[in-house]
Amino acid sequence: MVSFNCHVCGDVVKKPKLDQHGARCHGGFDCIDCSKTFNSPAEWKGHTSCISEAEKYQKTLYKGPQVR
Numbered sequence: 001m002v003s004f005n006c007h008v009c010g011d012v013v014k015k016p017k018l019d020q021h022g023a024r025c026h027g028g029f030d031c032i033d034c035s036k037t038f039n040s041p042a043e044w045k046g047h048t049s050c051i052s053e054a055e056k057y058q059k060t061l062y063k064g065p066q067v068r
């Protein structure tokens with residue numbers, strides 16, 4: 001399950017709740033795993049699966065430990 005960070009209130013929101021939450025906060029979201037920014041429902045709807053575990057691992061090696 002992909003989780004997102006609300007730009008407005010900072011809440012962590014799961015994919016199925018994004019539309020509902022976006023309607024309330026009127027803001028965009030960042031994907032927690034890949035740090036991509038999504039500013040509209042059309043954008044986050046396309047993000048049904050995130051980077052693979054391997055990519056995440058390489059990214060962690062490259063950039064150092066991520067702050068969660």
Ligand SMILES: [Zn+2]
Pocket residue numbers: 006007008009010011021025
């Ligand atoms: Zn919010």
Ligand SMILES: [Zn+2]
Pocket residue numbers: 002031032033034035036047049050051
């Ligand atoms: Zn992602």
